[in-house]
Amino acid sequence: MGISQFRTAMAWQRVTTVDEVKPWFLRDSPGFSLIPEVNLLPSEVVFDKVTMSAFEGTPLDIALRDCGIDAFVIVGIAMEIGIEPTVRHGVDLGYIPVVVKDACGFGCATSNWRSEGFLFLCPIA
Numbered sequence: 001m002g003i004s005q006f007r008t009a010m011a012w013q014r015v016t017t018v019d020e021v022k023p024w025f026l027r028d029s030p031g032f033s034l035i036p037e038v039n040l041l042p043s044e045v046v047f048d049k050v051t052m053s054a055f056e057g058t059p060l061d062i063a064l065r066d067c068g069i070d071a072f073v074i075v076g077i078a079m080e081i082g083i084e085p086t087v088r089h090g091v092d093l094g095y096i097p098v099v100v101k102d103a104c105g106f107g108c109a110t111s112n113w114r115s116e117g118f119l120f121l122c123p124i125a
Helices: 003-013 060-066 079-092 109-119
Strands: 071-076 096-104
Touching (some): 071 079, 079 096, 079 109
16 A cells, blocks of 8 residues: 555544554455445456555556446445545546445445435535
């Protein structure tokens, strides 16, 4: 992890030192596993994401372009940490993101409200 990722993890986990940061989604850990209905097919791949956007530091953009894909569906556990940055970055790269709002979690209700307001162009008054 880089400094920015450590600072984000420290804030998210509410700890005061780098030594206290615990990785949550290590491969083969319970937090990494999927429910059987969405297990990977032999033809599918997993890109490890360590930044806010799934496009940063991964070959995702190259893989999508090589396959001729110009839109993506996104779901996840952290609207304000991973989903919103990935959607914004994807738009900057020319993709059409589809956010499945009912399949997105969040860590902070206020941050989620703000993220949804930005992503879905709702007034946040």
